[in-house]
Amino acid sequence: xxxxxxxxxxxxxxxxxxxxxxxxxxxxxxxxxxxxxxxxxxxxxxxxxxxxxxxxxxxxxxxxxxxxxxxxxxxxxxxxxxxxxxxxxxxxxxxxxxxxxxxxxxxxxxxxxxxxxxxxxxxxxxxxxxxxxxxxxxxxxxxxxxxxxxxxxxxxxxxxxxxxxxxxxxxxxxxxxxxxxxxxxxxxxxxxxxxxxxxxxxxxxxxxxxxxxxxxxxxxxxxxxxxxxxxxxxxxxxxxxxxxxxxxxxxxxxxxxxxxxx
Numbered sequence: 043x044x045x046x047x048x049x050x051x052x053x054x055x056x057x058x059x060x061x062x063x064x065x066x067x068x069x070x071x072x073x074x075x076x077x078x079x080x081x082x083x084x085x086x087x088x089x090x091x092x093x094x095x096x097x098x099x100x101x102x103x104x105x106x107x108x109x110x111x112x113x114x115x116x117x118x119x120x121x122x123x124x125x126x127x128x129x130x131x132x133x134x135x136x137x138x139x140x141x142x143x144x145x146x147x148x149x150x151x152x153x154x155x156x157x158x159x160x161x162x163x164x165x166x167x168x169x170x171x172x173x174x175x176x177x178x179x180x181x182x183x184x185x186x187x188x189x190x191x192x193x194x195x196x197x198x199x200x201x202x203x204x205x206x207x208x209x210x211x212x213x214x215x216x217x218x219x220x221x222x223x224x225x226x227x228x229x230x231x232x233x234x235x236x237x238x239x240x241x242x243x244x245x246x247x248x249x250x251x252x253x254x255x256x257x258x259x260x261x262x263x264x265x266x267x268x269x270x271x272x273x274x275x276x277x278x279x280x281x282x283x284x285x286x287x288x289x290x291x292x293x294x295x296x297x298x299x300x301x302x303x304x
Contacts, residue, residue, distance in 0.1 A: 067107045068268075070097050071127035074112035075204040078229045079292045080133050092295060095288045096150065096279075097131050103275035116182045116203070119144060122260055128268065130260030133223065135184050137254035145263045147272045149256030150285075152300040155185065157243045158212070158227050159219040167219070167244045169193050175218040176200060178208040185221045188252050213239040221246065225298050232294070256300070280304050 072089065076082035081091040089110055101108040113121045118134075121127050122144060136146045157167045157177075166172075173196035179185035181201040189199045200217065202208040209230050211217045220227070224245065230236045261269050279285040280302045289295050 067109050068101065068129060069109050069111045069127040070129045070131040071111050071113045071118055071121055073115040073118060073132045073204075075115065076206060077133060077226060079225065079294055092288065092292050093131060093133065095291065096285070099279055099284060099288060100272060100275045103278055104271050114203075115180065119260065122262060125262075128261075128265070129272070133226075133257050134260050135254035136256055136258045137184060138251060139187075140254075140260070145261045145265070145269060146258035147261065147269060148276060149258045149302060150276055152256035153298060154224040154245045155188070155221065155248075155253055156224040156227055156245050157219050157221045158231065158240050159243050160212075160215075160239060161241045163241075165243050167246065169196060172197050172219065176216075177219045177221065178202060178211060178217040179221050180205045180208060183222075184253050185223075188246065188249060189221055191249070191252065192246075209236070219243065225295055228298070229294060276302065277304050 072081050072093070077091075079091055080093040081089060084090050094110070097108060097110070111121075111127050113127060113132075115132070118127075118130055118132060119140070122130055130144075134140070134146075136149060140146075169192055172193060176198045177189050177193055178200045179189050179202070181203060186199070186201050189197075193199065200208075200211075202211070205222055205226060208217065208220050208222075209227075212220045213235050228242070231240060231242060259272055261272075276285075279288075281304050285301055289299065289301065
């Protein structure tokens with residue numbers, strides 16, 4: 043009887059420890075939409091892409107079991123602050139405006155901001171030249187803010203819940219131009235739809251205040267220890283060459299993104 047009691051007690055303790063461990067797993071939030079080559083679902087519904095591979099490598103370095111959680115892009119910061127997720131890992135640019143609400147890891151990639159449009163050979167993207175045109179961007183992004191600041195006075199700015207929706211409207215002729223990260227738009231231009239309709243226009247002039255200082259993982263301000271652990275893991279991956287090795291799996295990114303060196 044005493045042995046049975048001990049066994050039961052040990053089982054309960056084991057279950058409690060197991061429950062505690064499960065709760066301690068880190069939840070990485072990713073926007074619930076395709077954003078190749080950084081994150082998208084394969085035919086089986088599994089999340090794949092450069093950022094997903096990086097997440098796996100970072101979690102292995104930290105010896106943490108991490109869970110990927112899908113969140114609507116325009117609700118991803120509230121999901122973090124309300125503790126539904128622990129890290130935003132979804133190509134979020136580090137900006138001063140966002141730092142008022144959340145903190146960030148060091149940047150883990152940066153890429154130019156570009157504008158694409160219909161195939162016509164016209165590469166002039168100055169606000170004066172695009173006056174009267176309709177430009178699109180994903181809602182609640184640095185690109186929406188940039189377009190509003192530089193093009194809003196003379197052009198119509200349309201916003202979309204996902205980047206795919208903006209790209210589809212451009213391909214359908216309902217938009218004249220789309221602005222987003224260069225790597226993501228280059229990926230679209232290589233699709234059958236993108237090749238048929240559109241071309242790269244130009245990189246937009248930089249505005250550090252709006253476009254930020256690269257992409258990092260979003261964190262709650264109080265999670266200082268987690269920030270240190272993530273930064274240490276990112277630094278190790280950069281120093282060891284593992285970050286470049288991950289990038290090498292995605293030829294479209296090689297030479298197109300700026301990576302940290304340490």
